[in-house]
Amino acid sequence: MTDEVVGERFSYKASGIRLSDFTVVDCEFSGCVARRTEGSFNLFERIDLERASQMNCSVFEAVFRDLSLRGLKRLGDAPLFLWGCVFERVALSGRISAVKINDFASRITESAEENQRRRDAHDLFVRNFYSKSDWALDIAQAEFPGGISFEQVPGDKIRRDPDRQVLVTRSALAVSDWRALDFDRTAIDIALGWFERYSIFDSVVLAARSDRKWSKRDLAVLARLRDAGIANLA
Template sequence: MRQQIGGETFTRLRQYGSGRVFEGLDLDRVKFDSCILAQHDDPGLGLVVRDVTISRSSAANCSVHGVRFEDVTVDGLSLAKLHQLSGCVFKHVTLKGRIGPLMTTPVNYGMEERLQAEFNAAIESYYRDVDWALDISEAEFSDADFYMVPGHLVRRNPETQFLLHRDVVDKTQGVELPVYAGIAVSRFELTPFDSLVAIAPRRSKNFAQYLEDLEYLRRAGLAE
């Protein structure tokens, strides 16, 4: 049976550690403040959020690490500042509506090297069996960077969301790129994947510049 939660505020909620599954939830107008959903010791990614919808909600000062998100839909998420989804993986996750600044990043660099390597290997392996990871085609971001998700597994709006392949790095050696185009290309230094999606966030005050810079790559045959 699904659980409906509406209009509640969760402050300093801590869900820490692997071997947990949160599923069958519909959250509407929920606020998360200074909450943690994380695990740092299980490369098997046993901390799972599955079959969950979130609508018209917000988060502030929250931390997310090492979570497996599957069959999740987020429709409208206000974020007080940039939130990082670190060491997380995604399968059939849809982001739409107005979404605050959001970024996927590698696992915590403070972890021991062996554990980092095990996490990274598990993340790469996970995506080999995923038909699509993220659908961001209807999202209106204020800022967004999902370089830690394989770009070819992202459903996107090609008007503002550009698919880049790793060979763009060699093709632009010695070329002075526009600022946001250069940032997008540089993300291949951080990701293990051979493709990524670069985003011109519609709700950013710099949207026009983002779009112009990324269109430069497309005109040059360096992005799709």
């Protein structure tokens, strides 16, 4: 049995979260923060969200599994920050506004050595997690008006629309002069730089923005990457 929540407003700060088996429709999440407890990721599993909105929310080190998100609206200026999270069979569709998928978050209260120890353990967990997953994200039916970057998710684990979303491998970047291409102020070159410097994966997906102001430019840059043999649209 799946519980359904309609038209509610949530505001919470918690750690060690385990949420599963419910549907959320037309709900607002305001100032919500999910932090990890030592030794365990948060878990959000078998959840269906439709027409959700968020204001100033952050999730640290969580597993999102068997989840669908059909439409996400940003309230305020801040995106939804996802720090060091992993995804398994998560489908995004509709208009998805302002999501930032970030790397592992260091703690200013810890030494460099302790942060490095936690980072190494986190990266090992992430690699093992995705090695056992059939797919991570499905973004083929999603629109990203303000853009999104996926350097923290293995590109070959993302289902995509090849007309709007391309795959770039680290090996293709390594043998190309990609920085010499005309990126037309789209920031796609910044996304590639993030992938090259900060990702632990061998491939990344680049998605064109759906906003009318940028869509044509983004698609043109993705086509240039394809023509240069850097991006794979198939």
